[in-house]
Amino acid sequence: MTINTGTTTGVTAAAATADRLREVLGDRVVLAGDAAYDAARVPWNLAIDQRPFAVVHPESAEDVVDVVRAARALGLRVAPQSTGHGAGALADTDLSDAILVSLSKLRGVTVHPEAQSARVLGGSEWNDVVQAAAPWGLTALHGSSGDVGVVGYALSGGLSFYARAHGLAVNSVRAVQIVTADGRIVRASVHDDPELFWAVRGGSGAFGVVVSLEIDLLPIADVFAGMLLWPVDRAPEVVAAWSSWTTTAPESASTSLRVMHFPPMPDLPPFLSDRSVVVIDGAILETDAAATALLEPLRALTPEIDTFARIPAVQLVQVHMDPPEPTPGLTAGAMLSGFAGPAVDAYVAAATTTPGLFLAELRHVGGAAARRPDGAGAIGSVQGDFLLAGIAMVPAPELAESALAAAHGMVAAMADWHAPALALTFIDGGVDRTLGFGAAQDRLRELKAVYDPANMFAGGQPVG
Ligand SMILES: Cc1cc2nc3c(=O)[nH]c(=O)nc-3n(C[C@H](O)[C@H](O)[C@H](O)COP(=O)(O)OP(=O)(O)OC[C@H]3O[C@@H](n4cnc5c(N)ncnc54)[C@H](O)[C@@H]3O)c2cc1C
Incomplete structure (x- = not known):
């Protein structure tokens, strides 16, 4: 209606x-x-x-x-x-x-340390989870930003700085409690309503309102993580070096590379305000000695800032320097099947010269993130070794169109390397999301007709 x-x-x-x-x-x-x-x-x-x-x-x-x-x-x-x-x-x-x-008032986390799991209320943010888990030496497959919601992130896939070692966050979901279209609270897991459990792990808010989740936690108390930063004129050599480094980086290393353009802003630290920079960051699940050896070729490029060190796992949400407050931004994304040779040149050109672009991000994916575990739901893995995301800020509504053009323009400049896949957490509107669901699309549509025949739920990931 x-x-x-x-x-x-x-x-x-x-x-x-x-x-x-x-x-x-x-x-x-x-x-x-x-x-x-x-x-x-x-x-x-x-x-x-x-x-x-x-x-x-x-x-x-x-x-x-x-x-x-x-x-x-x-x-x-x-x-x-x-x-x-x-x-x-x-x-x-x-x-x-x-x-x-x-659901911002429905927050709370109960940790079950002996089971290495947590029950998370439907409006909780990742900060709520990592802070509750830390005293037990545990953490979760959270994303780069602590104030992202657990449900929206996890049920759309969820790419963390642990992804290459531990896979997508959606596979850490053990059960959901969801209010379905008939107004009942239903528990869905591999044992209870398994069809709904399959569908919601990808279909997310298109199947109901999730009031709580049960997720697995990881026994990680501290992690070798941080960032390296150079001025943007070093981008050609830094991007080429990272591209080559990722060809041998073990699955224990999940890193990202970004070219970022910051306006002059008094709230920003001086090393970012009114500057363009190239940044490599991430986490390496190795001993200090092994992680240090692994980083050596990147550190040899003499970054202006180097914060890589062992940190409490709870601090990993600060490494990526995501905005701490609500922000106006528009995103475009794609998965890349590879990132070498001419792709590096095309990325450097698009990331450094696209007018209006705030950042061009590459995340090294693959590894466990590309392997679908037994019993996974509609989304269980993401194909393509690199995620590409473009973000443009929208300081005033009339600039939305040009911002969207900047984000999509940067991503389109890499079209020759696009993989037939999408990471749904990095997609805004205006994009055919069927690529993200892949072979699951038809079954998702069938189950949507069963669980929500009147199409009552308007989810961020429309499955119909
Ligand atoms: C600063 C920033 C950093 C990010 N970092 C990462 C990252 O590191 N890795 C990554 O994979 N993604 C990342 N993302 C993308 C993020 O995962 C998605 O935007 C995700 O949808 C956010 O979830 P949310 O619940 O906070 O958002 P919301 O806008 O609240 O929800 C998005 C959709 O999820 C569904 N949903 C949310 N809550 C519920 C609920 N309780 N019940 C049913 N459906 C629900 C709905 O369909 C809703 O439309 C980032 C985004 C930003 C802005």
């Missing part, structure tokens, strides 16, 4: 639906026109202007059940969101008939 607010009938119908929603959910719902609406609808990615019919911030699984049942009764859709880091993936979705279920 699309709520047509452009006609008298539409306005009347929408107003009646809004009144009924308020009756059922009381002050738990924020409606368009309420004073709190604008603040309630803003995602972490400030470039995305999402305008749902209503917003709810559930504080319990029962609140989520109430919302889903109300939506179903009123013919509204439901768009689950934890933080809005992935709001760009919903940018093409009309939310005017959807309740945005923002």
